Amino acid sequence: MIKHYQKIAVAIDFSKQSMKALDRAILVAKDNSASLQLINVIDTKSFGSVAAYDPDYAEQQKEEHVTKMDGLKNEVIAAGVPVVEVIVKEGSAKEVLTELTGIELLICGATGVSNIEKMLIGSVAEQIVQNATCDVQIIR
Template identity: 80%
Template sequence: MIKHYQKIAVAIDFSKQSMKALDRAILVAKDNDATVQLINVIDTESFGSIAAYDLNYAEQLKEESMTKMDQLKNQVAAAGIPVVEVVIKEGSPKEILTELPGVELLICGATGNTNLEKMLIGSVAEKIVRSATCDIQLVR
């Protein structure tokens, strides 16, 4: 039985893989007449001592992300998706992406911007697959 999705989220970190995930989300959303939620998580847990030097760093990243996310929102809308939401959160991507309220399908890249994190503490995609409460689709 194929599930009909009403709300599809796509994890965006602006990597090549997340752009492929966005393309897939558009296709799946069209097939399901679904809402697309673009979600970007500013990984403040990786900042470490940066915050001690510049308290505005997270806010600057958020503003830059909002500009890029607005462009992606327009791209998704131009592809024929009538309802597109943009969400930008601060915190741990591993935690935030596994707890998305109302989302029935999360589409994300199999790898993201940092391969170092994968070697040291395990990939975000792996954590999502193990812990998410919704269906997951990984894109290569």
């Protein structure tokens, strides 16, 4: 039996893979008449040590990401998904994406913008598959 999803989230890091995930999320949301959350996580853990951390840089990044995400929201609405929410958070993508509540399906790209992190720490997608409390769809 195929599950009917009401609330779907898609992880966006602006990589090619996450844009493919967004395309798939639009299709799935339309097929299910579901709402769609566009989620972007600004990885503040990659900013370096606390001494070198510049809060102005984080705020600038957040403003830029919110602007980009609002543009994507408008594209998603134009594509036929009427209920779209944008969420931009700071922290670890692995933690934020596996702690989402109220989501029935999380869609994300197989790889993101950080191949170095994938080699050193393990991929975000792998962590999501192992730890998410909802269904997960990984897009190549």
